Amino acid sequence: NAGVMQNPRHLVRRRGQEARLRCSPMKGHSHVYWYRQLPEEGLKFMVYLQKENIIDESGMPKERFSAEFPKEGPSILRIQQVVRGDSAAYFCASSASQDNEQFFGPGTRLTVL
Amino acid sequence: KNEVEQSPQNLTAQEGEFITINCSYSVGISALHWLQQHPGGGIVSLFMLSSGKKKHGRLIATINIQEKHSSLHITASHPRDSAVYICAALYGGATNKLIFGTGTLLAVQP
Secondary structure (H helix, E strand, O other), X not given: OOOOEEXXXXXXXXXXXXXXXXXXXXXXXXXXXXXXXXXXXXXXEEEEEEOOEEEEOOOOOOOOEEXXXXXXXXXXXXEOOOOHHHOEEEEEEEEOOOOOOOEEOOOEEEEEO | OOOEEEEOOEEEEEOOOOEEEEEEEOXXXXXXXXXXXXXXXXXXXXXXXXXXXXXXXXXXXXXXXXXXXXXXXXXXXXXXXXXXEEEEEEOOOOOOOEEEOOOEEXXXXX
């Protein structure tokens, strides 16, 4: 049973470009969470999704960031017009149901030049 | 003030020592995670617990719901245990999000 998959593992973008980060949850998991870890800082919640629904996006910046978890395919975290401050590690986690243990992916390290 | 506090922030131990990392949280939670992260690496879930105690190999996690406090213990520490250990509170309900402590950087010297 494969774990949580994220790709790409490393992503380099120039300022103003778009970044798309993908997360495939563990088999059988329908709850996905995105977390961000800024350099030298702790992890922070961004968004919680269940298939086709955004449940809680209270940690998402109001502009340029969006997330989706379609019926088919991976969850996508999309950052438009990236800025240097978006450089961070973005981790995805999944769980089988609400309140169940969350399992983390390896993360995507985004560098904005 | 962070909702989840960890101590110590940094910890250096000699191989074989018994290690304790503490975590306290300010409001009621549904469960608490202990996570391990190696520098530049991914995050591994060590435990999720909502009461009592769990043990896995040389790792033991305890939680006291009334005191809003949890501890992670490592017995017979080894250099390969060197990593950042993070506690994260699960607030459950509709939000189901984790609130993370700042992490404890552990270095176990041979």
